[in-house]
Amino acid sequence: MHAAMMNSKPFSYERLLGARYGRLATPAVFIDNLRQHGRTAIDPLPMGDDCWPRSKRTLFDEFSDAHGFQFDWGCVIVSYPPWYFDGELDHRFACRIVPTALWERLQARDQLTLPIPVALSQVRSRVLRVLHPRDTGSIMWDPPGLCYDLFIPWVDGREYSHELFRWLGSALLPDLLPPTLSYLEALVLDLALRAEVGLGEASERGHHE
């Protein structure tokens, strides 16, 4: 209810770094990636260990009623999905950081061998380790309970939303996020390259044997 309430009247921030607030569609790359692994947007997601299990957990659920800001690297979704707190009241005002462009690049180069939630869960903690030491002021953040989110910065109530948006607009999005997303892409690419080498070595061994 909390998230739905937030989305019904979207605070005073109509724009964030030039991006206009609006309804966000489910990213096509997530649907394509699931399809490659024989799933649809309404099938249960293959979850990594660092995602909180919830009864509703499909791609469709993760993007239900998603509103926020679309950027060339991905999107900032304002607040959690309406079902997320399962009827419990949560006072946090949060923004979900959901990268998409790097997954599109990896997918286009056939370097995305795993379902995205699984690949992300394998590298997420290493990515967050390079964000952890950076000064965020009063902004707190969590590793996400949602499978496609990189992380979720939040403030302790809607009345502090201006602090969150100020940090997003002045520090995270222009300065900290670009190298962090490069690192995420590098880690997933490394998984793919190592798998290729492993496969190559295995096939070479097979050839010699």
Next chain:
Amino acid sequence: MNLPRISYAQADPGDATVIDKVRRGVLEHLIRPKEFPRIFHAEYGHPVGYQFSWGQILELPTAVPNPATERYEGLTWSLFTTLPWAALRGHLQSLNRPLSHLLRSLMDDSANGIADYVPPWILCDGGRAFEAVRFITLSTQDSIRARSWLADVFLPNQLFSAIQAYQAELHLALECSFGMWWRLSHACSNDEQ
């Protein structure tokens, strides 16, 4: 707890020569610092880098590729700041606590104060027990820029402030992890007296 603080007065003039080696990328084989347990040091193989009066910088190729080129062309610098460890040696001995326990209790916080000095385009990883911080670049271009930043900005001008920030995290961890035990043990010894 009244703990010793690192000061600029402890900077060794000889470190300027080592900074020049960093600038030119002249690596040397590094010997394990005596505070660093053999078992953990083994993870680094035969480390190369730079030996300073305050500790060591290991220089390694970054273990992940540059996504733009798919080549492994970045560099990683790991800082082992042994000076604050040495300053705590007597205190830890009096607590009968090994340094490794203290460093593990830092969790991911070792680089929290250091990161304030690091430009955002350098990845700043603080999640390893014995390393105060790990500076990571992915591209050749950023590696060159980062080497210049290390040699011309960070090491000559900001290092001791960064070490002091690291030391503050160590003291905080010492207080949080061992503080209760320390207060209780001292209360007991005072009772005995």
